[in-house]
Amino acid sequence: xxxxxxxxxxxxxxxxxxxxxxxxxxxxxxxxxxxxxxxxxxxxxxxxxxxxxxxxxxxxxxxxxxxxxxxxxxxxxxxxxxxxxxxxxxxxxxxxxxxxxxxxxxxxxxxxxxxxxxxxxxxxxxxxxxxxxxxxxxxxxxxxxxxxxxxxxxxxxxxxxxxxxxxxxxxxxxxxxxxxxxxxxxxxxxxxxx
Numbered sequence: 001x002x003x004x005x006x007x008x009x010x011x012x013x014x015x016x017x018x019x020x021x022x023x024x025x026x027x028x029x030x031x032x033x034x035x036x037x038x039x040x041x042x043x044x045x046x047x048x049x050x051x052x053x054x055x056x057x058x059x060x061x062x063x064x065x066x067x068x069x070x071x072x073x074x075x076x077x078x079x080x081x082x083x084x085x086x087x088x089x090x091x092x093x094x095x096x097x098x099x100x101x102x103x104x105x106x107x108x109x110x111x112x113x114x115x116x117x118x119x120x121x122x123x124x125x126x127x128x129x130x131x132x133x134x135x136x137x138x139x140x141x142x143x144x145x146x147x148x149x150x151x152x153x154x155x156x157x158x159x160x161x162x163x164x165x166x167x168x169x170x171x172x173x174x175x176x177x178x179x180x181x182x183x184x185x186x187x188x189x190x191x192x193x194x
Contacts, residue, residue: 055083058193072191077120080177081184083194089185092165096190098151099124105131105146108155109139113172113179117153120187125151133169155179
């Protein structure tokens with residue numbers, strides 16, 4: 001049998017239920033706001049500076065594909081590494097003008113490193129093609145043979161990560177992903193970022 005309640009008891013029970021529901025809603029709102037802020041900050045959302053890095057006045061943005069993007073004069077360039085990550089790789093003087101409107105040759109068997117360089121230099125070079133550097137063993141006899149009077153980038157496997165130049169030849173040496181690091185160091189130097 002149901003107990004008969006007085007008007008005051010009904011009002012008191014109603015008020016208590018409203019307070020409990022209000023407290024629960026307030027806690028949910030606070031937790032959802034805190035959760036959103038946590039997710040947005042830790043996973044590259046727009047509320048914080050996560051996903052952005054500044055270097056020498058340039059702003060790099062972390063992309064969802066793991067690359068860093070940089071906008072220069074309306075062009076968006078992509079890099080695997082930030083300038084800070086490649087600071088320890090010395091690059092001799094190089095000039096983007098050496099490639100502007102000219103043919104760029106590659107002597108390389110490393111397509112990942114090639115793509116890293118081509119992604120930027122395609123905007124400057126007249127055309128880009130593979131060739132063999134004179135005096136080196138060439139796997140493809142159909143490729144033209146070029147020397148250091150031509151713009152040629154040579155990419156080699158080596159235990160030492162380095163970039164060196166000889167006239168118009170640029171030599172990138174490294175082991176595995178270090179070659180891409182060296183390529184990014186070269187590109188930053190060409191763009192005048194480092």
